[in-house]
Amino acid sequence: MRHERGAQGGRGVEAAGLSREAVLDTALRIVEARGLAALTMRGLAAELGVAATAIYWHVGNRDALIAALTDRILGDFGDLAPPSPDAREEPAERIVGIGRALRQRIAARPHAIALLHEQGRTAVMMRPAQRALAAEVAAAGLDGERAATVVRAVLHHVVGFVLLERAVERGPEPRPGPDEVWRDPDGVDPALARELGRPHDPDALFEVSLSALVRGLLAS
The missing domain is CATH 1.10.357 (Tetracycline Repressor; domain 2)
Known part of the structure; x- marks a missing residue:
């Protein structure tokens, strides 16, 4: 019964628009709050209120998820520059x-x-x-x-x-x-x-x- 409820919840959230970006956003929040060891596919699914199969559908297995998170974090460092650039500064x-x-x-x-x-x-x-x-x-x-x-x-x-x-x-x-x-x-x-x-x-x-x-x- 628990599995059925999870699956129904997963379909409901998916119908409401669960996306790959939403999965990655939540996974990244878990990592930043508690570290990589705290990131499990089951825990991520519970956080999103979906069945674990929904996570696999959007991002693949845990290795694929970690690879996607790595790319996301790297992208956040891609725009590194002095805040408020001023040509008058030395x-x-x-x-x-x-x-x-x-x-x-x-x-x-x-x-x-x-x-x-x-x-x-x-x-x-x-x-x-x-x-x-x-x-x-x-x-x-x-x-x-x-x-x-x-x-x-x-x-x-x-x-x-x-x-x-x-x-x-x-x-x-x-x-x-x-x-x-x-x-x-x-x-x-x-x-x-x-x-x-x-x-x-x-x-x-x-x-x-x-x-x-x-x-x-x-x-x-």
Whole structure:
């Protein structure tokens, strides 16, 4: 009886217009909320209120579904560019803008990024960012090996920053905390020790560190 009700529900939703895009949208929400392990064909069907056969009809098996999700996520990175492009900005400012946008996208979708990594598509994901950075580095007058170094350094900085943030976020509460670690300066300037013991703004740190990196590389 349960199977019959599911099948009837599936036909009802299909008649109401269940589409491949709706299936992918729901599957992606599951992955982004709970990770790839939480995505099952039966669970996806339940989420949509249809029979599992309806899912197979629209997207194929789970491997085909994951391949389609991978393409969808990659497409979301295809338009990576500095927000509100302004021709009056210096290349360094636009490069920082690209890095900022990339950090925001990666940080906002950790499970989706993990899916791309598991599928061996990380390099493809980074290509739009590489192209956008390459264009700005060329506008700054760099080419060849020196230009490639700037592009790679920016990408490493952005990805490394996000990974560290993620590790801190998911890790246990530090014991002792920074305030306790730096309570005794032990030869370090007391003012510096006090600052190191206080919470910091990761957004501000990202901006100042990436800007310094970019301007230093462009000027060197």
